[in-house]
Amino acid sequence: MKKITLLFLLFLSTLSFSQCLTALYGQYPAATFVPNGSSCDGLTSQTITTVGFASEYSLVTLVSGQTYTFVSSISSDVITISTDAGATAATFGTGSVTWVSTVSGDVRFYTHLTACGNSTISRTRSLKCGIPPCTPPTVTYAVVTNCPALTFNVMANISNLGSATSITVTDNQSSPSQQVTATGTVTFGPYTNGTSVILTATNDQFSVCNVVSNNLMQTQCPPANDNLANALAISCGSSYTGDTTYATLDEDNAPDGFGADMDAPNVWYSYTGSGTPQSVTLNLCGSSYDTSVLVYTGTSGSLTLVAGNDDDSSCTITTRSKVTFLSDGVTTYKIAIEGYNFTSVGAFTMDVSCAVVTPPAVANQSCDLALIVPVDGSVTTSDNSYGTTNPNQPSCDPFGSVQDVWFSFVAPSDAVDCLVSNTTMTSLNVNAYSGTCTTLTPLTGACSSNLIAPTTKNLTGLTPGAIYYIQVWSNASEQGTFTLKLTSVGLSNTSFNSDNFNLYPNPVKDILNLSSEKTINSVKVFNLLGQEVAVKNFDSNQVQIDLSSLSSGTYLLKIVSENQIKSLKIMKK
Template identity: 40%
Template sequence: MKKITLLCIAVMTFAFSFQAKAQCDYTIELTDAWGDGWNGVSNMDVLVNGAVVLDDIGLAGGSIGSFTFTVNDGDDVTTVFNAAAVVGFPDYADECGFRILDALGNEVFTTNYDAFGGPPADVTTGTVTAACPACSVPDVSYTVVDNCPVDDGFTVEVVINDIGTASGVTITDDQGTAASAGLSAGTYTYGSYLNATPVVITVTNDSDGTCATSSATLTFDANCPPANDDFANALPVACDDNVTGSTADATLDEATAPGGGGADVDAPNVWYSFDSAVQGAGDITLDLCPSAYDTSLLVYTGTSGNLTFVAGNDDNNAACGGCCQSNLTFQANGTDTYFISIEGYNAGNVGDYDLTVTCVAPTPPPANDLCANAEALALTVTTAGTTVGATQTGTQEQPTCDPFGVIADVWYSVDLTLSSNDLNIITAITDTSDQANVAVYPSCVADEASSLGCSEGNGGETLTVNALPAGTYFIRVWSDGNAPVPPSSGNDRTEGGFTITVDATLSVNSFENANAFTYYPNPVNNGLQLRAQKDIQNVTVYNMLGQEVIRTAPNAVESTVDMNGLSQGAYFVQVTIDGVTETVRVVKR
């Protein structure tokens, strides 16, 4: 009976010992000293008690990788490394290494782990015997969280998913931060730490100090992007502001926004905003001349993903006194908010910038800025005008000869009294503008369909519209935009002063057939050709001051008036046929 009792006790003791045998996870870390993987992805087996638990593992790329496998307390761990399977054997086999970590992260075996030194040695029987802790290691993950945009430091977010067998755990670091004890599962923040500080976080079972887990080395080694790195975080600027900064740590956004002025959105950029509803309308100059790198500058209205181009400049050598910084001027309307993108010429151009904002109040528009307030012109009288301060055309259609320009226009009217009129219009530049374009309309509707004539180019214009019936006509004079505020912006606009002269003569087609004549060319360079059905008795030429400059008496049906010696400009030519005198206007070039 005693023997039977002792046998039962022995069996129960053996069963208890077997059931209490601890189980845990070991880790094998594979490394490559060159950083390009093991040059073969099936190089190694891991065995536990002679049975393969990790078959044909390898490091496909990079410098480190890991695998976990389950062991019981007392298990024998071995490895088989097939050096010949390494592509390029034997030359590349010495890049390979590995180590084995126990359940607590302690290194229990290493070979050629972090340096060149020959093919790694295998773990042989009896070298690594699994030892699992009696406690359960806490399950923890770690995340580095930067402090941007406050500063370049960082914190560590410690997520305790499971405290294992502990009643509580303690978090510590290797930087002297006060320990946090008695913690349960949850998320905890440790830090803040200075940029580039190497930090190791440890979570320890409060009941068993040997049951702990530690992070790898954690750090944040980078500079934060600028606070105004993105369009959504554009910083406000105002008139007379000077702001400095850097695009060195900026990123690129709004890359699909339209470009212009030699600039486009293709480099790391920062954003500013200019609220013209607060700052007022005017000519706004953005100056990056003191900047320390090759800049580009763009101005927009609109919203993210739907920006409208206003102005742009890559290099303004004239304003900056050399290459390669930006300077531009745009006209703020007093209503919109304008968004300013500072960037480099291309993705490789980043650096320190220096931006100054200068505002000049707008020039009041001329009295005849609108067609409804058109200034009346007297025939043959030269009148001075200007497009300085003239506004965009608004709802009126573009002139037929300038359908895409930014139209800053003024308006004139002229009354024609003859039954059929040849209307002659001459504009001449008098100061800063290089344009004084001309179009004629029968009313202020001023659409393309009603345009009677149009002339657009650089310099003054000469426009003749023939056979107009008696009535009031409206003359539009424009330049392509608004004048730049010095220094030149690189996208110059061309308002300025001009003179305008109009006259009207009876259309040739209205002469009685017997006295009809033709004249050509007009404008004329050298000789004006006259042809009639009857003899031309007299021809007299007057300048715009009414002074006689040529008189001939051809007494023939054809005549050539030599105008070669006359200055450029408009002249009146009186032609007398059979006692009837008619006057036409010609332009000498």
């Protein structure tokens, strides 16, 4: 009894889940569709509408005893037929429903999403009437390129003859027909590029059972360097032009990064160094469409991303690309030129320039090598020239090349004003982060891009004693020097003058000596994790603090003198 009840409940659940009689969007079209009786051969499709919705119906006039097949162009649609104005379902199914009509008159032909859902995505509602006298063959058609020859063939792959004992395949170009009596492939051509070819596979016993192809055509051959295997070699000081309009997407599983995705038709180039390291710049600013460029090492199916760019702010049209990468002089680098997305194709120019590699001006090229800077209003001068490019994109520069340098500071008890100023860097970008180098979290409102004048970012909500990071970057063509100044907002007017302040020795092994013209009230020592590792209170202008118990490394001092504060960096031997 329990099993019977369960099965009955499952049946009811399936029934209520499958047949759908609601119509959120009502009837469409307004006119009742009357099938053409002369086309009731069981094979000819008659279109009711091409812009139907889900949770909608069409009225169709049927003849009792006739066989009808109702079809939605969306194969997952639930189809329901009602003969009583939507009160009950006469039949239902998914994708298509074949039914022998029990009435002569109008019926409702509903389409719904699964679970009777609604949608305004267009679908075609159509029907066939009658019983086919034969089973059509199963045929797929394809274009076969003959490039670089400017011709193509077309192929019909017959995987099932249906009810035929023989099938004849013809084209619309007056080529000799081909007859088959077994499954297999037939080929027509060659045709000149641009020729519109249509193939028809016809049951020789019942000609109404035929399968007609769509328009088959090769407009133009892909570029010679359409695939990685045929990459064209490039050289320094040269310019190259090309077009991705008829290119295909090759190596689409290659890594993405640097703001660029391998997701559009591409062409390939290669660069092999001169034997000595070089800085190589690929300039696509003169291209006619929204480009991106990716640089790899490795082989097909196993490429390693080296550099890339989508949009470069130094281009007159900023949706064009420019990238600089460092060649070791011996490796062959694979270069993919593509568009922003799959629909972005067109003509491009690529200017290649090379320069002798100059070592980076500073060491702090990554977060883990961040330069510690004090929060005391002192100015730090830096330079991002010839630095490495970060594959991660800050939120305010999602497509640019991020040639960055890094700084860190220990948060005071107040907000911090971060002043960045261009010197030779022509366009500056900045962001600030909390967390660790492996789990950085951007500070709200800190990210700014394309700065050409001194700019102050007010960093608030900081945890006193915690380590924070600052990232400054540009692309390679805008690289150069800049200055950074961090000031505690609450102490910006009270930091004491260091002209009459002395600290020695630095580096220190054990005893650190401090002297000032003013009374020193306390000294706190922090490690680079922001943890307080030593503290001592004083009431003198000459003091000592024993650091012998500390491990070797870099530490920050926070010195309080007559309600004024100064932060200093020391090295422990």
